[in-house]
Amino acid sequence: MSTIDTLTTPDEELDDRAQVDIGDYQFGFHDPTDKYAFTSRRGLDREMVAQISEMKGEPGWMRDFRLKSLEIFEQKPMPNWGGDMSGIDFQNIFYYVKASDRQGKTWDEVPEDIRRTYDRLGIPEAEKKYLSGVKAQYESEVIYGSLQEDLAKQGVLFTDTDSALKEHPEIFREHFGTIIPPSDNKFAALNSAVWSGGSFIYVPPGVNIDFPLQAYFRINTENMGQFERTLIIVDEGANVHYVEGCTAPTYSSDSLHSAVVEIVVKRKGRCRYTTIQNWSNNVYNLVTKRAMAYGDSLMEWVDGNLGSKLTMKYPAIYLMEPGARGETLSIAFAGDGQHQDAGAKMVHCAPNTSSRVISKSISKDGGRAGYRGLVKVENGATNCKSNVVCDALILDSKSRSDTYPYIEIDEDDVAIEHEASVSKIAEEQLLYLMSRGMTETEASSMIVTGFIEPLVKELPMEYAVELNRLIELQMEGSVG
């Protein structure tokens, strides 16, 4: 691997601790936890992993898989790259917390505290307006699930991953852990050991789901570890758009979110996976996401990272057969005490495959946002095309941006393009907008919104509006 270029602003030491400022973060409230069905003790060991498996009533193979994964986790060293993970205390985390005994099919069946939280997040309302189905995960378990009836009739499966293991064991076992094996990295191993919840989706051949399926992840407990596991299988010629959102309360000590997302897109299938990650600034967000795209299929990641203390996430697409296309649109916004180490991986395993990455990162108030990406072309994957564009916008001299584009090519007949730019908000731009009656905040916010516009305009309107609104919230009170 080689670093092509590294672009940084004058480097300042980052604060270790996130500044807890509930005023800037809208979703920092939390619910009482005294009525919970089950809360594990803190810490991680074989007994804890076995207990999770037993409580879930899992088959023996899954129990063994978990225990094996725990061993791998314990053997693997912490990554020595990316962000500062020294604040994670694995023995201080709650690995399994069950807020409710059962999953609701209507919101009325969801415990009142939790239902109110989702009301505040606007999920039931969005569900009525523009979603085909919803899964709401609260702590470790999915507490609400819905899917439009006509989709169910066409054979679409949309359940939580625990139920999928019980109800659809064959298709589950065929794919689970095959795209991201536990040995992939330390956090994939951790997730494999203690996973709970997440979405399972199967879209049968030729079925086209018009409106998105949405999952909403909420952490409520302090020092919680959320380890959802998502598996999406898009069969031949089928089409799905899956959206995930995430928030958490603002606490003075940290929580950990470490998900694994595995996706298979079969021939001529199409999958778009949109994330609007808005964790509070005390959450470590260390996620492994990977898709396998087969002949003439299209896989798209739309990855918006606004929250968290540290995010390390590089959604990957393996282009397995000719004609497969991969696209990643990545937005990272780092404010005070935040480090977004986001990016993309594109692996061209077959001829005539193409990939595109557009990354926009914004840093302000001492935040650090960057792009870390890999484009890899394997020997024999002729006539591949890849285009990577990373733009960074730095709002003040305290903040930092990094670009680490790795390129590995074992084939001559390829077309690879990489462009990177770093810009600062020009004084002249601020003056121009302010001279038209905008406040400094409004002017900065408008410039930032414009900066990400080429990416946002590719989103469905509801999500574009949501993303712009979150960015405006991030910008409030910060003067560029």
Add this chain to the structure above:
Amino acid sequence: MSQPAVLKIENLHVSVGDTPILKGVNLEIRQGEIHALMGPNGSGKSTLAYTLIGHPKYEVTEGSITVDGVELNELDPCERARMGMFLAFQYPVTIPGVKVADFLRHAISNIRNPERKEGEELMPMRDFRKELRDTMNELNIDAEFARRYLNDGFSGGEKKRMEILQLAMLKPRFAILDETDSGLDSDAVRVVSEGLQKLSGPHMGVLIITHHERLLEYNIPHYTHVMLAGRIVETGDAALAHELHANGYAGVRERHPQEAAEEQETQEVTTP
């Protein structure tokens, strides 16, 4: 209209860094008046324009700028805009990704409702669209303009028309046009000149900074001022503008040897 508002500039001294540029400018503009400001390059015309709207690079070291008695010196550009100050920039900047219509809707919401805070309601979409469409029609600006990104990929002429469109939408009490006619072909100059002609009237005081005659043919100044070495050295009527266009500034320098000498010095200092 009751009493016309007055923009009053008194003994204004302005520096950029340690370099004094304006050295005691006095000027009074009432709503409804058109003033032309002329003078050789480097005499301080653009400095005056930027200072009036509060460019942070230009530091007022002495003197005052008031609108109806309210001191502007401590106000930021946003607050001045909301009081009715407007500058048509000589070099309008590009704001990538921001649509002209969105930009204008924010601007107009702030100017019409000076108490507005960020995040508060914008002018209703329907009213805004109608007004924008009507204004663009009046100025013969293609409707497609509204959907483009602000000044992004605009030609010189398009940028200047964009400034005139903003002027039309924001209806300031005092408009300063900084060489709005420079660098344009004659068709574009005509469009901009006609545009300003349509917009000016009893509600607007206009300060036109120009080297050319065309803009002033359409917008005959009530007063013409000549700036030299950071001071207004002569004031006359439209005839003075004619004379300067015809004969240049040699006569002005002869009549004001002290300023001419200062101009010479400044050029020696700034030219390595």
